[in-house]
Amino acid sequence: MPSGQSNSNSNSISATNNRQHNPPAEAVPSFPPPESESDESWVWSQIKAEARRDADSEPALASFLYATVLSHPSLPRSLSFHLANKLCSSTLLSTLLYDLFVASFSEHPTLRSAAVADLLAVMKRDPACVSFSHCLLNYKGFLAIQAHRVSHVLWSQNRKPLALALQSRIADVFAVDIHPAARIGKGILLDHATGVVIGETAVVGNNVSILHHVTLGGTGKDVGDRHPKIADGVLIGAGATILGNIKIGEGAKIGAGSLVLIDVPARTTAVGNPARLIGRNNRGEPVKNEGDVFPGETMDHTSFIQQWCDYII
Amino acid sequence: MPSGQSNSNSNSISATNNRQHNPPAEAVPSFPPPESESDESWVWSQIKAEARRDADSEPALASFLYATVLSHPSLPRSLSFHLANKLCSSTLLSTLLYDLFVASFSEHPTLRSAAVADLLAVMKRDPACVSFSHCLLNYKGFLAIQAHRVSHVLWSQNRKPLALALQSRIADVFAVDIHPAARIGKGILLDHATGVVIGETAVVGNNVSILHHVTLGGTGKDVGDRHPKIADGVLIGAGATILGNIKIGEGAKIGAGSLVLIDVPARTTAVGNPARLIGRNNRGEPVKNEGDVFPGETMDHTSFIQQWCDYII
Amino acid sequence: MPSGQSNSNSNSISATNNRQHNPPAEAVPSFPPPESESDESWVWSQIKAEARRDADSEPALASFLYATVLSHPSLPRSLSFHLANKLCSSTLLSTLLYDLFVASFSEHPTLRSAAVADLLAVMKRDPACVSFSHCLLNYKGFLAIQAHRVSHVLWSQNRKPLALALQSRIADVFAVDIHPAARIGKGILLDHATGVVIGETAVVGNNVSILHHVTLGGTGKDVGDRHPKIADGVLIGAGATILGNIKIGEGAKIGAGSLVLIDVPARTTAVGNPARLIGRNNRGEPVKNEGDVFPGETMDHTSFIQQWCDYII
């Protein structure tokens, strides 16, 4: 994505522009409106076709597929049903959650377009994802993000206790802990997802890929804006810990297991504990990724190994 | 906390005094008795007032708040109900667990004072915690600790199979795995909590703050005392791994993502993989934190960055 | 285990022999057949004796023990019941899962011998494991592995949607995410287990011990064979991240928190982020472990500390 475009996405973060840090005036995330209704329709048609095929070939799964997908008239209904049955507990009944999700998806079309963008992103980036329905039904990261977006809407509407209760259920069920106030873009892949923690004032741009055990944490000493801002197209490897109100620039790559405490420029790679930048030329300037390839979209985790000079076993 | 006080807390660990390592003679953790009954009463009043306010403003949550808080006569009852409904399964019924928790809180007042101390600690240290009821209802770390303390009582009473079954439920539901034999002080903040693992012979002092993905693990080669001893006021950052029967001294700070295999003196900071001490003067002596400020209480995660000489991206 | 034996285990990986990377022709993992029926019988007798003893001493747990162990005629039935009740949801009923597990254990005896081997391995290696029934009932790692093996059978039979649905339930309930296509040997200890991620083309040999938060991940850029191959007897410490189609040789040891991106030779130790080999002689050759002691079996996590030259706090 050209950086010129990112300015039009108020949820994305460029390293030189932090207007997005101001809380949005409106109650809902400022995703661009769905490019066209046809995207959702097309994805939903795919999902139903896949579910029908799988129900035919696997009777043991047919009941699940009919209950969760094939009996529903639309993607938001199916998603609401699935989330409600995943997140319900003996004291937060599925019907209550179902109502909440159906109403949220109905009132906030951006929640729907973001879900569609995430489905497309997962299919495009994760070679282990065999179908849209696989993602919808089985990806805890996908489901956690969709539920988070609803909790974010609630938070923005000042329905904080309900937003926090929803966060708690997501954390219990999916082991993904995203503060309702955190702003998450669209086209997100949260791969494997277990252990992801994203703090209150964190912002995640569009087309970002985040592996499991990633922390976007606070520094602990501040009360205000204290969490990372992740720009568009960033890839964050498994177990990376990014702490403080720092900026990870567009298209940057954070190596698995890295600890990042200082800004990372756009299109550069940071690795290690503490993280160092690699891929600089001999003037100390970062060697930018070629073209507009964003690692958050290509999922290139390890091409930097040769450049990591001291990495020799 | 002055070190003179820590001696009176048999569960706290000072780096120079390991009397606390001996298993206590009595069956239950030797927390000091609650300073005054009024602490619990005051916190409970706060929680009920908060829950009433939230129930009024959010009808969708009122049922949950009444079931979990407002219908109960006391904090231990509310906590027992909440834990029982969280931890129950189809083969460990909620009524059985409820009975167990109610009886434990009734017979062991230290469990109650420790819960109150934890509530106060979370509110004081975590800027994301908006109310006592938020912590009571939604913090999986808080709930895991309370349930652990009950499993510890059971273990101390030689009811090991039940203690281990409870540990297993806590590990499944909260993704927090604390061996029932581990001794945990009071005033604990287990922030985010997912992935915390604390081994059998570990000891954690008072006023300790532990982030998610932290391991207090064994070395694997020993059968006996093989896990870390964490003194009062320690702060352990996200993803830190501390292995072996080593001591982390009072007020020490362990950086996020660190791997610690050797003792850390009091009031010093260890960071990196493997961890190194930072903040030493030019005689190699550690520069102690000023005054009696304990990082476990101030949650100052990152003030050491400038001192971490080689941390330059 | 002498290396001569490992060749007869098609699921084990030696660093110089990657024939095992080819997908097996038959539908089920090619574990050797159970050495004798008596192993399963003996373990099952132990488990029942333990459960009876615990039921007698702890009435509060007796119902659980009878439901899960003592009412069943065999280990596979008990395990099927326990897994079905753990993994069921409102849309995947326990009876359906029970049927699936009972049928799988009945049709594939290797699933049973592998479960027995795992039970024996956990008891032998984990000092915190007090009994076979403790492992069967409470070890989420043990349970996740057994359920994974069933999902692997389903995958091998081309029942992929059901295999993926099962993976999803395992990931939700145990926070262990193993792709159904991954091939896992027997005699596995998955200790604590929370956060373990094992990718699609990963292979894990026999007698391997893996701690929590371990990732056997892909590099993201490839679609095909892109995950690590772990040979027999390897020990992988907590939080280690191993990425790419690399080989970890027989009896190697990966330190906690390490990031491994390149092959590790047999019987050597890799530590750090990025990982370095330690324990080499002054010709740069690795100092092999003495005798045939495999760290995956001895669980020796930290004996390398003295050799890790720069590890001084």
Next chain:
Amino acid sequence: MPSGQSNSNSNSISATNNRQHNPPAEAVPSFPPPESESDESWVWSQIKAEARRDADSEPALASFLYATVLSHPSLPRSLSFHLANKLCSSTLLSTLLYDLFVASFSEHPTLRSAAVADLLAVMKRDPACVSFSHCLLNYKGFLAIQAHRVSHVLWSQNRKPLALALQSRIADVFAVDIHPAARIGKGILLDHATGVVIGETAVVGNNVSILHHVTLGGTGKDVGDRHPKIADGVLIGAGATILGNIKIGEGAKIGAGSLVLIDVPARTTAVGNPARLIGRNNRGEPVKNEGDVFPGETMDHTSFIQQWCDYII
């Protein structure tokens, strides 16, 4: 109710007019449209006020009252929630039923006005009914009727399998077995309700009161129209059995325990096994009830005792 009015209610049955026996052309019961929206609003306001009062005075019930009444924006939503949670099973999930009920009440306003009329009828006729919320929450007869009306709509829309599944759940949960094809008027009191059986071609008019164990059964030998037609304002005592395609005229009264196999004229009383008419003058003509008082509305069960000449103990 003057008989002139009854003609305008196609669901009511007058003894001399059987046009109502023809199946209605339209899909839904031909109740008159709600006289005014204000009835539903008024009743709903009452219910909320009662529930709020009860929640205040009885914390143990507050969670139930909030979940079932106070968190809902309207009577149909509250009723849909309550029915869904009562009638759901492990294979018919509450969210599915909730969806079905919400959609039905939304598409068929007569279902709502009939529910309101029933609430008013129960409050007016049953001295044991202390409040509208008491009826809404606790009267299995009221709930069974409301669920039946939805199954009747489904039947009329030719969604017979779903209608029959719903009938089955009503029969299991409330022990009330009403065939989906049966047409039931409004203003119905089904008191106690256990054991009521109403067959496929039965028709029940408006303002009818039916006690428990009442059967409106077929004769068994016919396939077609074979069940009783109950006109407006009839009172049927506990345990009465009415068999065959016979007519019970307006304002008739059927004594408890009676067996009725032949038409009963309007405003007369039938008692006994087999039932005889009582309350005739000496010309054998029935002594009609005075005025327009209908026993189905006055619930006068036993005023006929003196007239039952041979009833002397």
Next chain:
Amino acid sequence: MPSGQSNSNSNSISATNNRQHNPPAEAVPSFPPPESESDESWVWSQIKAEARRDADSEPALASFLYATVLSHPSLPRSLSFHLANKLCSSTLLSTLLYDLFVASFSEHPTLRSAAVADLLAVMKRDPACVSFSHCLLNYKGFLAIQAHRVSHVLWSQNRKPLALALQSRIADVFAVDIHPAARIGKGILLDHATGVVIGETAVVGNNVSILHHVTLGGTGKDVGDRHPKIADGVLIGAGATILGNIKIGEGAKIGAGSLVLIDVPARTTAVGNPARLIGRNNRGEPVKNEGDVFPGETMDHTSFIQQWCDYII
């Protein structure tokens, strides 16, 4: 029981003495205090011995028996657990009901002695009852009565909404509908129980046996005292309907399927629809039962057949 004794039991009804109709001043049923604590202890010992024997011989039932009986320290705890798990619903949680039952049995010892008296009565009178635990676990009539007594206590304490909610659950689960205000003695056998309806102002004395489908109903026209008063030792056959504020005298017998609308004298038998007295001598005086044998205790249903003059097939 000599009639002189019945006066001291305010809950029993003699035909000539209606002082008992006045509501009792105190909140709880005025059963005589338990004759001795030893009765409850003895019965509880029996129940545990039976359950232990059955658990040994039937592993498939052992889990149920341990959960419901053998894990509990006392009969009231076991009964509270069993009732809570039977009567709970998705909106009335088992822990809430368990709390309620435990508290009620603790505060009102007469509830315990009445339960013991019922257990003894069932064992004595019902030849199909093979053990005390059979009654405790499986007799829906026994369980319905115990739960009713708790709802009666709540009603007497003016906690009417909770009492009515409990009545509703009993009616749903056991198909037994007893108004919370109804006063029921002790030593009651409610055999089979399905369909029993007992109205608001009904009173049932001690040692009464009531078969299924029995109605103690109102006449519908009155608001006040309008339901039957059943004296001590009465036997009411299956399907009998007794309506209105009438008296059924001590030791009377009501034949199956009878409809009773007028007082029945002590020690007489009423049969038929409408019911007639049988067993009178030729002066029209009833032939009393010999000695003090009460049919409610002997369960002699049919000895009157020969006396029922017109009963000839």
Next chain:
Amino acid sequence: MPSGQSNSNSNSISATNNRQHNPPAEAVPSFPPPESESDESWVWSQIKAEARRDADSEPALASFLYATVLSHPSLPRSLSFHLANKLCSSTLLSTLLYDLFVASFSEHPTLRSAAVADLLAVMKRDPACVSFSHCLLNYKGFLAIQAHRVSHVLWSQNRKPLALALQSRIADVFAVDIHPAARIGKGILLDHATGVVIGETAVVGNNVSILHHVTLGGTGKDVGDRHPKIADGVLIGAGATILGNIKIGEGAKIGAGSLVLIDVPARTTAVGNPARLIGRNNRGEPVKNEGDVFPGETMDHTSFIQQWCDYII
């Protein structure tokens, strides 16, 4: 059925032959073995075809139909699943019951042939039954009978506590209370079923039809053989009460609401309270039904009305 045939059915009762009253030597009901396997296959094919058609036309029901019917390989599996999910409770888990039912149907083929015979009987006799799957899924009488037969097998195997626990669940869930010792033939229609009570020593022949609220009760005074014996082809109307060790002869008809205390000869009709025989010629001899038409099969409830001389309203 000619009476000559009935002798070969030890479960059928002819009025002049009470050899069947002796308990059978073998553990299971002596139904004739299934005439041919093809009956079960044919019915199962029908059920699957119906379920597939309904799943296609009604997506909201498809999940239920797949879970309950279409995912199963055979009728006994489907029935076991359905019964287990209907009858399970929080203390009797569905997996345990499923195991029990699967094993019972497998070991006792007569249970399967009897279920098939019942399905055929319901379809043939009940005009409201629209399909085999309708009966299998929705008829509580059908389901209660199948579960009873399993409890009868358990009773015969002296597994009495489990048999009684199952009886209790059937009574709770279906409001049908059949003692496990009662012997029930095949080809049974239990229409509507609510409130049916069948006592310990009752015997019901083949091809019997029993409406709801029917009691086959004891006289209460005896401990031994004390319940009715119902011969083949009998029809018992709604609410009929038959008490004592009496015989209802082949092809007899018992009118709705009747109270029967004395033997009823074959092919005669008994009605009233107390019941009288009708349809006798002027020599007092019963006018037998023409041919071999059995009312239990034709369901002719009311053809006797004209003969019931005093039935005139």
